[in-house]
Amino acid sequence: MDRLAEKITQFVQKNAEKYRRLSEEIWNYAELAFQEEKSVKALTDLLEQEGFRITSGLAGIPTAFVAEYGSQKPVIGILGEYDALPSLSQKAGCNRREEIVPGGAGHGCGHNLLGVGAAAAAVAVKDYMQETGLSGTVAFYGCPAEENGSAKVYMSRDGIFDRLDGVFTWHPGSNNSIMGEHSLAAVSSVYRFHGRATHAAGQPHLGRSALDACELMNVGVNYLREHMIQEARVHYAYQDAGGAAPNVVQDHAALYYFIRSPKISQALELRERVDNCARGAALMTGTTVEILPTDGMCDYLPNHVLSEVLQKSFEATGAPLFDEKDREIARSFQQNYPAAEVEAKVKAYGSKFGEAYVPMFLGQPLQYVVFPLRFPTTPLFGSTDVGDVSYVAPTAWLNAACYAIGTSGHSWQLAAQGGTSVGEKGMLAAAKAIAHAAVTVLEDPSLLQKAGEEHQKTTGGVYVCAVPKDAKPHITGTI
Numbered sequence: 001m002d003r004l005a006e007k008i009t010q011f012v013q014k015n016a017e018k019y020r021r022l023s024e025e026i027w028n029y030a031e032l033a034f035q036e037e038k039s040v041k042a043l044t045d046l047l048e049q050e051g052f053r054i055t056s057g058l059a060g061i062p063t064a065f066v067a068e069y070g071s072q073k074p075v076i077g078i079l080g081e082y083d084a085l086p087s088l089s090q091k092a093g094c095n096r097r098e099e100i101v102p103g104g105a106g107h108g109c110g111h112n113l114l115g116v117g118a119a120a121a122a123v124a125v126k127d128y129m130q131e132t133g134l135s136g137t138v139a140f141y142g143c144p145a146e147e148n149g150s151a152k153v154y155m156s157r158d159g160i161f162d163r164l165d166g167v168f169t170w171h172p173g174s175n176n177s178i179m180g181e182h183s184l185a186a187v188s189s190v191y192r193f194h195g196r197a198t199h200a201a202g203q204p205h206l207g208r209s210a211l212d213a214c215e216l217m218n219v220g221v222n223y224l225r226e227h228m229i230q231e232a233r234v235h236y237a238y239q240d241a242g243g244a245a246p247n248v249v250q251d252h253a254a255l256y257y258f259i260r261s262p263k264i265s266q267a268l269e270l271r272e273r274v275d276n277c278a279r280g281a282a283l284m285t286g287t288t289v290e291i292l293p294t295d296g297m298c299d300y301l302p303n304h305v306l307s308e309v310l311q312k313s314f315e316a317t318g319a320p321l322f323d324e325k326d327r328e329i330a331r332s333f334q335q336n337y338p339a340a341e342v343e344a345k346v347k348a349y350g351s352k353f354g355e356a357y358v359p360m361f362l363g364q365p366l367q368y369v370v371f372p373l374r375f376p377t378t379p380l381f382g383s384t385d386v387g388d389v390s391y392v393a394p395t396a397w398l399n400a401a402c403y404a405i406g407t408s409g410h411s412w413q414l415a416a417q418g419g420t421s422v423g424e425k426g427m428l429a430a431a432k433a434i435a436h437a438a439v440t441v442l443e444d445p446s447l448l449q450k451a452g453e454e455h456q457k458t459t460g461g462v463y464v465c466a467v468p469k470d471a472k473p474h475i476t477g478t479i
Contacts (some may be wrong), residue, residue, distance in 0.1 A: 003277065005316040007131075008435045011124040012428060017432070019120045020424045022046060027092070027112040027419045030084040030105040034147035034475040036063045039112075040142060041081040043119055047140060050123050059158040061151055063144040066160070067119075069126040070137035074448050076125070076438045077139050077161060079169035079389065080112040080118035081146045090412040092419030095332045097412055106415035107149060110172030111400055113418055116401075117170060117427040117434075123444075124435035134213075136442040139164070145384075145473065147170055150295055152385035154473050156392050157465040164393040165448045166306055166441055169386060170430040172402035172423060175367040176319045178311045179397035180375040183265040183300035184231070186383035187271045187466045189258050190239060190294055191217060191278045197251035207249030211242040211301040213278075213285040214253045220277035221257075228270055231379060233260040256294075262379050264298040264387075264464055294474070296466020299386035301458055302375065305451040306396035306441070311373040313436035319370050320401055320425040329422050330365035330404035332382035332412050342406035352376065366422070367401045391463040398433055401428030 012019075022042055027262070029038045040063045044054050052067035069107075086303060088106030091098040100106075107113075129136070132354025141160070145151040155161065185257035195208035221234060229233075235258045259274055261267040275291050280328065282289040322330075350358040361367060379393040391394055402423040407414050417423055441447045 002316050004439060005436055006125050007128060007430050008439065009317060010129040012120055012353065012432050012435065015120065015123065016428055019116050023112050023116040023424055023427060024419060026082055027107050030089065030107055032086060033083045033104050033147055033149040034061065034063055034473065036082050037062035038145050040065060043082065043115060043142060044081070047119060047122070049381060050126060052126070052131065052140070058160050059142060059151070059155045061154065061475070062063065063142070064151055064155060065142040067122065067140040067142070068137055070129060070135070071136045072137060074165035074442060074445055075137040075139060075163050076442060077141055077164040077167040078118050078438065079121050079141050079143055079167060079386065079394065080115040080436060081143050082115035083111055083145050083147050085410060086417065087146055088410070088412050088415045090415040092416055093329060094416050095336060106412065107418050108410045108412065110413040110414060110418045110423060111146065113172045113402055113423050113427040114170065117430045120428070120431035121434035121438065124431065125438045128439050129422045134439070134442055138438060146385055150297055150385040151298055151472055151473060153295070153388045154468050156388035156463070156466055161389050161392045163369050166451055167389055167393050167395040168306070168310060168434045168437055169395070170398040170400060170434060172418065172426055173398060173399040174345070174401055174405050174407055175371060176314065176369065176401050176429070177353070177371040177399050178307050178314065178373050179399060180302050180307060180373060181378070181380040182262060182302065183380045183387055184233065184260040184262060184383050185267040185297060185299040185387065186258055186260045187267045187296035188256065188258045188294050189271065189275070190254055190292040192254040192290040192292065193252070193282060195249065195251045195285065195286045197226065198249050200247045200249050205415065208251070208286040209249050210253035210287050210295070213249040213281040213287045214255050216237065216284055217255060217278050217281035221274055224273060224277060229261065229266065232266070232270055233381070234258070234274065243300060260383055262299060264466060268466060293468055293471070297383050297385050297465065298391045300384055300387040300397070301390040301395070303390070303394035303396055303451050304375065304453050305447060305456055306394050307373060308445060309440055310396040310398055310437045312434065313440060314370045314398060314433040318429065319435050320429040322366050322368055322422065322425060326422045326425065329366050329420050333417060334365050334404040334406055337406040345406050359381050361405065365404050367405055388465065391459055394455040396437070398430055400426040400430040406464060
């Protein structure tokens with residue numbers, strides 16, 4: 001372990017018990033998007049006690065904030081999240097379904113760990129700056145509503161991240177690696193059709209069915225699938241089916257569409273084609289349609305320079321140090337997963353990181369080494385609002401093992417493990433690596449210059465926000 005790694009490890013470990021308690025506290029709050037008041041207070045109380053300046057209400061969002069230490073350039077941002085998911089309430093450490101609150105929310109994506117681990121990294125950087133006199137600024141960004149609301153998009157649109165020279169973030173997972181994949185860009189819209197109600201048997205010729213318009217739109221989009229790029233994805237759900245009475249011609253109905261492509265420019269172009277399917281359906285049925293863009297996220301752009309820094313830092317500070325108790329916890333969950341799915345997960349390590357890892361982890365409950373850095377050409381088939389930040393400033397992302405191999409995302413099994421020592425050890429490992437990387441670039445600003453040059457080349461200095469300028473976050477959870 002190098003000198004910096006030893007020092008950063010010391011700074012994180014001295015507060016380890018405090019971070020564990022804070023993670024458990026936020027895990028118990030399990031607050032949904034834009035409702036994370038208790039979680040925010042817990043985090044800001046910690047950061048304020050550590051000497052950070054707090055600015056709340058970023059981009060008009062009550063639960064978005066920044067905590068800063070220092071006042072000079074360069075400025076390094078560290079992103080944290082803390083929102084939960086609906087219907088995933090689950091007793092910590094329990095490997096059978098046992099809700100704490102029936103139908104309640106739970107941290108099925110590990111954001112209790114994410115927020116606290118990122119805050120712990122920021123505190124360690126601050127401690128190092130205090131001890132050594134290192135200049136610069138470390139800024140922890142509290143980012144709500146990643147799961148349903150995409151707060152970072154609105155924060156990016158409103159210039160919150162414009163001053164940053166580099167950004168680091170992380171996410172709990174089942175392996176230790178740097179995120180080298182691009183994610184998919186995503187845009188979404190509601191299509192609300194308006195028709196004319198009438199008796200479906202007595203006067204059908206007087207009716208104009210909004211439900212028919214929805215179904216014709218879906219048919220049009222299904223035919224469109226043959227003529228879009230293979231990497232694109234289009235998903236939909238009925239938001240309003242027009243009522244429960246089949247003998248009434250439905251005069252209202254609505255669809256909610258998600259549209260994904262490797263690049264934000266492609267997603268916006270595809271959305272216009274989907275919009276045309278809606279317009280055509282309205283024309284065919286004699287209805288009208290409101291097209292309401294509701295959300296959008298850029299594709300994630302991994303900055304190679306900062307990713308390589310974060311890789312070296314993770315190797316220096318090390319993967320989580322799991323013990324037999326942690327392995328027993330992980331095994332108790334893994335034994336209930338389909339064996340073929342667990343094996344497929346391990347085999348995927350081989351295709352992505354090297355075949356030598358397959359025999360190493362077959363039959364193992366936890367992944368315990370730092371995988372080598374890879375930049376695959378195949379995108380990650382999901383979307384994240386970190387993508388918008390990556391278009392604004394050079395960004396690198398770390399994944400840390402917090403769950404048993406084979407654990408599905410957005411599951412009660414994941415929520416259960418996020419409240420145990422397994423998740424907490426992954427959280428602390430992530431904090432050390434991010435703090436090490438942040439100090440590394442603060443001590444060597446030439447790395448930030450190279451990262452900035454790469455970012456300019458990759459983006460052309462252009463950030464296109466998919467959310468309209470006058471759109472506001474759906475803080476009430478309604479559309």
